[in-house]
Amino acid sequence: CGLWSSEEEIEPAELESIVSEYQFKKLWSTQVGSGLGEKYHQLQPALLSSRIFAVDHEGTVVAVERDSGKLVWKQELELPISGGVGIGNGRVLVSAYDGQLVALSALDGSEAWRAQLNSEATAPVQVSAGLALVQTIDGQVTAFDSQSGALRWSYSAQEPLLTLRGDSAPLLTANRAYVGFSSGKLAALDLATGELVWESLVTLPEGRTELERIVDIDGSLLRDQGLIFAGSYQGRISAISESEGRRLWSSPLSTFRSLAQNGLNLFAVDAEGTVVAFSKRNGDELWKQEALYFRQVSSPTILDGLVAVGDYEGYIHLLDPIDGRFVGRHRADSSALLSPPLGVEGVLYTLSDDGTLSALQLQKN
Amino acid sequence: CSSIESYIPEGGFFPGVHKIDVQQGNLITQEMVNKLKPGMTRSQVRYIMGSPIVTDTFTQNRWDYFYSLKPGYGELEQKRLTLYFEDDKLVQMDGDYRPQPQADTTAEPQ
């Protein structure tokens, strides 16, 4: 114990050299306002047909051509942004700290409507079947008409006293909304009326202190073949049947990041930065990649079958989906890549902390 | 025994000396006295009149409710009501108050 009781900061892992089979070619990069700010924002960009939409923490919303990076339109909202960009039905939606929900036209960025939420929203707005759904941190899910902004319905769940910062965005289907709450519960709501269809427990809080009882579902959910996959903090990853919410399997995992999937497997990043793969059929753990220990690894995304994650030093790591071995690494600049990257048709779109939006073409060498 | 009055100099020589009011004993109201009924036990009397401040070691069977107010300047106001008990039952009372049976409750004490 030194003279100054230095809290043993856990040192992030050093990167060893790897044999890289893939590399990236930067197609373009552009600056989105003044970046993500330091309030632990997860302002993930969103993709709609040929355009990418992104926002910074001061309310600058940009629309950029997907393949050239050329600026299509820019809207300065001058609002402290809390939730990432949501897109759908020709609308681009962002939410601010004072509870305002702003909908812009995806075409030209002009303001379509504004609505007042009764709390802060940190997850991006989801749009489906003419409805825009927002989960706010007080455990409420509110649905607005995506065209006019009229309030349709709202559902509220009981939230624990102490939660983890950040919320999971609802997963919408044609007639259902699946919402992961900070209480560790997964709820299925009827999209049209907001009625609760079923509720299932992903993780039961144990332990005696408030800290040990945090079981937030913060990452976004996945859906495949009638199953909903949800991972929670200090708890489990579970597969829950879409129809009546019965839990098929669950295995231990502590994560607050979103999940990724390919045909057979699920990919997750646990609280300490270990990348883990699970079989979708029975939840068995297939492999673990621990070399990125404590490098604040971002949520994984699938790019041409490979698993891609960002980290706090701005590195992109590519992992082989079969055994988790590193197959590629790329560093655009030193700004952290904490908000989840987007992988589409061989191109990886990343938004770094300092607001650089770039497109990286995957190439096999 | 020596009379107490003699040695306290009146405020003659000091015009307008600020004298404080001296109040002593239980405040008694006609309303309380009207509630007294012979045969009442001591605790019933205590509930109505409050606990007597003057209680004497040598005379156990009587309670003296004594009230006095000597304002700094002005007349001394003094009231007394003595209640006599025989084996814990109120038997007799004398003093400046009489219970007025059908008096309404707003009568001010004389």
Next chain:
Amino acid sequence: CSIFGEQAEPDIPEPQLWKEASQALTDLNYEIAIEKLEKLESRYPFGRYSEQAQLELIWAYHKHNKAGAAIAAADRFIRLHPQHENLDYAYYLRGLTRYVEDQSVLNRFLPTDTSQRDPGAARDSFEDFSTLLNRWPNSQYAPDARKRMIYLRNQLASYEIHVARYYIKRGAYVAATNRGRYVIENFPQTLSTADALAIMVAGYNQLGLTELADNAQSVLDQNFPDYPGLELE
């Protein structure tokens, strides 16, 4: 691993510590005695000597005029050993410490009448001595305790009379008679009992409660025929 690590002192065996402590006590070196006894108590809380050590500690604090520590040590001993055979000694010592505390430093040199000052310490000391007398009437400390109690009772009684005299002067006669009655009921047969009765007589007369005044007067005449009468300054 603090920087100036206090070395764990060598564990002096219990009997040797006790011998050093009693030695210091015999040659009246209370400073050392207190140090040794305190170490004995903390190192060997249940040792053969621990009870005796706690008793000696009270005495050492008292003689070293550390009144607060003496009283605290006595309280602890009484709490820890409710049936100890020389518990009377603990009560006696606590009473003695409070008795001395009553004469505060200033009063010893300057001619101040302690019976007009805060009677708190006197009252506590009186209580300790009376507990001693009823639980151990034939304890070796009983005679001295009884002697001191008489002095304390007079102190407490004359305090009440001082207050009663003030209330007579102030014209608060009920207050005065109640203070007088407090003496009659709590401190009978003291030098001030006669004064108390006289005050009750004077007070009741002022209040016009002649019957009560006469009763008090008759008790006064029977018990104190040659009472010189109440002089009110």
Next chain:
Amino acid sequence: DSFVVEDIRFDGLQRMQLGRVLSIFPIQEGDQVDEFSLAKATRALFSSGYFNDVQLARDGNLLIVRLTERPAISRITIEGNKEVKTEGLKEGLAGLGLVEGEVFQRAALDKIRLELLQVYAAQGRYGAQIETSVEPLPENRLGLNINIKEGKAAAVQHINVVGNEVFSDEELIDLFSLKTPGFWDFFSEGRYSREKLSGDLERLRSYYLDKGYINFKIDSTQVSLTPDRKHVFVTVNITEGDLYFFGDYDLAGKLEVAEDQLLSQVAITPGETFSRDLMVRSADKISRRLGDDGFLLANVKPVPTIDEQNKTVSVRFYVEPGNRMYVRRINFVGNTSTADEVLRREMRQMEAAWASTNAMEKSKDRLERLGFFSEVNVETTTVPGVPDQIDLEYSVVEQLSGSLSASIGVSQSSGLILGASVSQKNFLGSGNFVSFNVTRSDNTRELSFSYENPYYTVDGVSRGFSAYYREEDLDDDDLSDYNLDSYGGAMSFGYPIDEHQRLGLSIGAEQLNLKLGSDVPNELNLFVQDEGDSFTQLPVVGSWSSNHLNRGLLPTEGYSQRVSLEVAGPGSDLNFYKLRYFGQLYYPLSDDQRWVVRGKTNLGYGDAFGDTTKLPFFKTFRAGGFESVRGFKNNTLGPRDARTTSGTLDPLGGNVLITGSAELIFPVPFIKDQSNMRTLLFWDVGGVFDRNCLTDNPACDLDMSFSNLSSSVGVGLSWLTFIGPMSFSLGVPVKEQEHDEDEFFQFSLGKTF
């Protein structure tokens, strides 16, 4: 197979006394015991927690109890705790039976570990880790080590209020004690703690309720933590509701006091914006008013009814007076040297009278204003068994008020100074003021005595005597060169005309003989020619004073003032009068009254009348020095004589005195207990003028303008030591007149600022 126990033997007792074991063991000699009662006995011994193992054996009719004692704790070491103090921890441990000398209980150790984690979690230190270890020591004892890593408290990264339209975010977040850490944040106020948050929410609610938003509601509060547990986000979601105004108000219940008396206490005016604070304060004032008539336990509950249409709130005050309480006895604690009557005569509350909060508080103020006590507290306890009687206990902490000093000093001006002075406001605890002073130096020999009994009569008429004998031969004591022998005495009376004001009268007689030296200024010669050199004076002094200070010693609030007129009575040789005014005001800046602004002023005007031409030069007003204008030598301000052969210009004093000072009293940093210490910054200004100067003396007839006053700034310290108050000041002149002489360091015994 049951049997009768003839004897019991305990084996294995190392440290436990037999007495304590017997008190737990249910079986005694002569009991009939069987399997069942033996098992019960073993369980009893186990549950006591003192023993690891208990075995009962039988040898004929002898019951053998084999015990293995649990080890006792002989040393507890705690390391690594900074936020939670070791004493607090030790108390917590003791509470659970983990104390040196007690038997060690494993369960208690886990309990304390959890409790500590909760304490740290409440302080936002979510990263705290606690390891406990037990270290065996010889003779069945053990040492307990608790190693704490407190970790850093989570910093509040963001506080957000959602749903506020009427008040801005900044205005609301300013109410919070939780602060987002600024870059200068060295202290811990940027740290999160749950208590702080609940306090903040309460402040937020009262902020709205006190500004008319009776329907204000906090919908929900979220506290969320970043995964690295370093940052906390606090979000408060509110619904403001509409603005409401006061409707009418009334009283209900058994009032016991005339209704208008109670209604006048209500501070609500219909039509004004609603305020919960105003409503609650009105209820308090009503119950205080009831308390003044003996209803100490009165309970007044304000019940608002909301009229949604026209947005008004009408309030009904439900009064439950309870019993009228009487005071049985008043006890004083802590007055080991002050006599009981000195305190009792200040009481406005009588024994055997109904209790009045007003009288009780006035009594406390009067005790504090005596200046004998550094602390006065009052407590009421109900008399057991008598529901409507209470005892009052005033506990005081005595403070020697006055000084007991003998001084031997040397000063250039007056050579060796021998002196002894006793001045006591509470002489031997009698409450009388006695001052006795004897000094002998090259140019003054003085003997003075004064005595005052503040309670010559029971109503507080004071009577005092004073006498003095003084020989002054003043040549180099910065005054003109002459000798003045004087002796005299006075008798004084004073009496209160209300709780704060007093009138005073003193009649004196003094004889003064003057002998002028050779090198004397013109004024003095002229004076002696006119008036002669020996005078008999009969001074009569009338005074009015009013004291509204909150304390006798080191007051922090209130004001006091005094006007006195001294006139030479009939039969005096010299006819002159001196009018004096003294006023001071304390105005606390902070509600803990550690920052106080004080203003004080001393004014004086004197003149002769009848056949006396001029205010005698030895009776003129003087200024400068510790008790008038600090930073200047004693009595050296004001007009000087122009012509003395020795060239030094002697100060003459004047018949007009103007002094004033502004002081800022501030708390001394780093010193916890400030109750007997006072530090202040001062700005003094003052001077004396002579209205009827001899015309041909340019240094005398200055016109009375601000520019002709001297002023200084500096710092002062007053300290109530156990032998009496001491005051020091360091003064630097800011504006000096031509002949002023400054004096940087000054001190005085027996006086506080």
